[in-house]
Amino acid sequence: MIGPFAAALIxxxxxxxxxxxxxxxxxxxxxxxxxxxxxxxxxALLVQAGLAIAELTxxxxxxETATFVGYLVGVLIIPPAAAFLGLAERSRWGAVxxxxxxxxxxxxxxxxLQLWQGAA
Amino acid sequence: MSxxxxxxxxxxxxxxxxxxxxxxxxxxxxGGEPAIGSGPxxxxxxxxxxxxxAAGARxxxxxxxxxxxxxxxxxxxxxxxxxxxxLTVALARGNRRLALTACCVELAGVLxxxxxxxxxxxxxxxxxxxxxxxxxxxxxxxxLPFVGLYWLLRRx
Numbered sequence: 196m197i198g199p200f201a202a203a204l205i206x207x208x209x210x211x212x213x214x215x216x217x218x219x220x221x222x223x224x225x226x227x228x229x230x231x232x233x234x235x236x237x238x239a240l241l242v243q244a245g246l247a248i249a250e251l252t253x254x255x256x257x258x259e260t261a262t263f264v265g266y267l268v269g270v271l272i273i274p275p276a277a278a279f280l281g282l283a284e285r286s287r288w289g290a291v292x293x294x295x296x297x298x299x300x301x302x303x304x305x306x307x308l309q310l311w312q313g314a315a
Numbered sequence: 316m317s318x319x320x321x322x323x324x325x326x327x328x329x330x331x332x333x334x335x336x337x338x339x340x341x342x343x344x345x346g347g348e349p350a351i352g353s354g355p356x357x358x359x360x361x362x363x364x365x366x367x368x369a370a371g372a373r374x375x376x377x378x379x380x381x382x383x384x385x386x387x388x389x390x391x392x393x394x395x396x397x398x399x400x401x402l403t404v405a406l407a408r409g410n411r412r413l414a415l416t417a418c419c420v421e422l423a424g425v426l427x428x429x430x431x432x433x434x435x436x437x438x439x440x441x442x443x444x445x446x447x448x449x450x451x452x453x454x455x456x457x458x459l460p461f462v463g464l465y466w467l468l469r470r471x
Contacts, residue, residue, distance in 0.1 A: 261376045269372050276364065284357040292361040299365050 197247055201308045204239055208301040211236060215294030219287040229293050230278060236300060237274040243304075244271065247311070263310045270303040351414060351467060352407045359466060362459060363403040369452070370444045371396035385439070391428060392443045395456075398424060402463070415467050422460035425449060429457070 211232050218225060244267050257263055277296025281289040352360055374392035382389055398421050405414035429448035432439045442451050449456030 261380050265372045265376050269368055272368065273365075277361065280357055280361050280364075284353060286354060288353075288355050288357050291355075291358040295358060295361045295365065 197243070197250065197311050198308065200239075200243055200246065201304050201311070204236070204243060204304045205301050205308075207232070207236055207239065208297045208304065211297030212294045212301065215290045215292075215297060218290035219294065222287050223290060224285045224287065225281040225289045225293050229281070229290065233274040233278045233281075233293065233296070236297075237271070240271055240274065240300070240304075243307075244268065247307075257310060258313060259310055263307065266303050266307045266310070270300055270307070273300050273303070350409055351411055352409050356406055356466060359463060360403060360406045362455075363399050363406060363463075366444065366452075366456065366459070367396055367399040367403050370399055373444065388439050388443050388446075391424075391445065395424060395444045411467060414463070418460050418463040418467060422464065425456050425460060 211229065214229055214232065215225070218229060247263075247267055251257070251260070251264075273296050277293050281292040281296075283289070284292060350356065370392055374389060374396050377385075377389040377392055398417055402414060402417040402421065404410075405417055425445045425448060428439075428443060428445035432443075432446040433448075439446055444452060444456050448454060
């Protein structure tokens with residue numbers, strides 16, 4: 196359940212990295228496309244948190260529960276923070292912020308997936 | 316020939332060049348000291364904020380669940396998180412002096428902890444952000460202080 200969903204999340208976050216990098220390379224500030232993508236990412240991360248917590252409370256045990264929940268909840272901060280900082284910076288560097296945020300989400304979801312599969 | 320003097324364009328009123336260069340630099344050049352928390356600095360704020368989160372969450376989990384296993388490593392994780400937090404806030408608020416100090420502490424931290432963790436792995440049974448010069452974080456912790464120092468010092 197978590198596996199394919201996490202893979203889709205990684206793909207979406209990588210897409211945001213590329214879109215942010217392209218926007219920055221063109222010298223543009225972040226626009227509504229990047230903002231919308233971050234919003235979609237945030238919603239998907241919330242869904243993932245819901246799914247994972249449902250499975251955890253449903254008896255699925257993993258070794259590093261504290262770390263896992265830390266990543267699960269911590270990653271939720273990133274898209275809003277990236278949007279906030281990215282919108283505050285009306286230059287190409289705003290788009291760079293979004294790309295950095297996307298990369299962080301990608302890495303964190305990857306770690307989540309590792310921890311999850313280490314349990315299964 | 317009375318109109319001979321009429322056509323002279325006023326001199327010294329040429330448009331001032333340079334405004335167009337703003338976006339290329341990303342920074343706001345305005346008067347006085349350039350802001351350190353905008354333009355490329357904003358990306359640095361994002362990176363440091365990220366590492367505050369990474370190191371802080373790691374330290375919180377380590378200290379809460381198994382502090383007695385490796386107190387030194389976990390305390391260092393917390394220290395690293397604190398340094399990153401100070402840097403994030405200093406950059407975002409434009410406190411250049413504090414940011415410079417924290418950046419130097421960060422550089423010293425990653426070099427000292429990195430070297431120690433290589434020389435005496437037994438003392439660091441558990442990783443921190445700075446172990447192995449930040450090898451667990453694709454060496455970003457090693458690169459970041461140099462980028463930070465460059466950014467803070469370049470327009471002095």
